[in-house]
Amino acid sequence: MHSRAPYSPPLPARKRNEPHNPVMAIRTRKLLGTIALIVLAAVWSLLGMTMAQTPWLANSGLLQAAFYVVAGLGWVLPAMPIVSWMSRPDA
Secondary structure (H helix, E strand, O other): OOOOOOOOOOOOOOOOOOOOOOOOOHHHHHHHHHHHHHHHHHHHHHHHHHHHOOHHHHOOHHHHHHHHHHHHHHOHHHHHHHHHHHOOOOO
16 A cells, blocks of 8 residues: 555545455554553653652662663663554554
8 A cells, every 4th residue: 555645635435345444543553552652651650759769779879770770761661562553554
């Protein structure tokens, strides 16, 4: 399928006997993926703040430094499948 320009005319209407394609459109995937990334960032940061307050971590500067590096970069791993799903081209 060819990609379309942003302001190109609409595609012709689907004929009655033509099968319906149930695949989610890229715009819908991007909307849902954006919402999922925002929720992931919010939950990840709240969990990180909660864990940072634990006594065993709050008492050690070295452990705090390691924790903040891991917590700051760790959200990327769960976000990668969401981003790759969002950017997958339409069928």
